[in-house]
Amino acid sequence: MIKFQEPYELEQSLEYIRDTFHEEHTDGDGKYTKLCRDWINSRMGSRHTFMMNSCTSALECAIRAVGIQEGDEVILPSFTHPSTANAIVLAGGKPVFSQIEKDHMTLDPERIEEKITSRTKAVMVVHYGGISCDMDPIMDICRRYDLKVIEDCAQSFLSTYKGRYTGTIGDFGCFSFHGTKDIVAGEGGALIVNHERDVRKVEIFRQKGTNRDSFVRGDSAFYEWVDLGSSYSPSELNMALLYSQLEQADEVLVKKRKVYDYYRHHIERIIESSHSNIRLICSSGDTQAVNGHLFYLVFNEEEDGLHFVDFMKRHDIDVRTHFVPLHESLMGSQYIEDPSEFALEKGLGKRLVRLPLYANLEHVDYYKVVVVVKDYLL
Secondary structure, three states: OEOOOOOOOHHHHHHHHHHHHHHOOOOOOOHHHHHHHHHHHHHHOOOEEEEEOOHHHHHHHHHHHHOOOOOOEEEEEOOOOHHHHHHHHHOOOEEEEEOEOOOOOOEOHHHHHHHOOOOEEEEEEEOHHHOOOOHHHHHHHHHHOOOEEEEEEOOOOOOEEOOEEOOOOOOEEEEEOEOOOOOOOEOOEEEEEOOHHHHHHHHHHHEOOEOHHHHHHOOOOOOOEOOOOOEOOOOHHHHHHHHHHHHOHHHHHHHHHHHHHHHHHHHHHHHHHOOOOOOEEEOOOOOOOOOOOOOEEEEOOHHHHHHHHHHHHHOOEOOEOOOOOHHHOOOHHHHOOOHHHOOOOOOHHHHEEEOOOOOOOOHHHHHHHHHHHHHHHO
16 A cells, blocks of 8 residues: 655654653753754744644644634634634634635635625635745735734645745744654644744743743743743654754655656646546646645545545555535534635535655655556546
């Protein structure tokens, strides 16, 4: 069976994990947390990165820093992971689902403005599959309406938009290093804060509502509870694993982009020459701007997507559908009145199928994937 995903060279982290035992510091904010933070700041040109125990925590922390309260509204795509919406709801806010555009399944800038009301406080963009949203028009809208921008970069670590890293364009950038991502910590994340005014709010909320960071720096005489907060700092064990992964990040990028580009070149040609009446949309984008996180096909009908999954698995290739659009979910359906507005998203959780794509994927395997896709279409 060709696996759908696997992490890259985890054994490289063993030296650093052993070092945490020697340091006798396995809880948060130690040596490896700082090394990971500094690596991200140096690479991405950011000044304020907070390592987190998950991207979910980073999203929740960003929402709290924005000051979302009961009745406030936040615009986000319906096609996203539940964590994006949960962060809003947990703070008492209302998620306002907006449409995606057809090329990259990211938030459609042309549909945002119609969703803005006097209660709108922020827009959450999701860089789906490692391809950036069209940030220029989104930022222009948000500046005109004085809205904060939170970038959900769970799938787009080290992807860029017009030369800038995703997560450094809006007010906040939220990243995932979950075991299913390209660079992993087992469980882990990061939050980039792009404006000085928000740093202290994040610092306090991340540290259980205390002034611990200020106290450790010597800026506060006493360690005390000063505001609402939660526990979001990651274990040093996770950060030791992550640091070894960050050191290999460029190697991972090169290898994943190679597979991504191979799929893109060959499968797009297959689709163009296919006489099948099943229309497919192939993910695209500048290979040097995307991190190669996902390569997916979108079928017109749900049954076509599920049939393709079954066909590929009969050929020992593990392919996956993706999350149900939130407006179609049990929880999310309560936040919309007219599901017919989401024609592109309808059934997308079953129509979109992701192909195997990871740094260790051998040429013989991704060659086979293309051959079997061709057999299915032709």
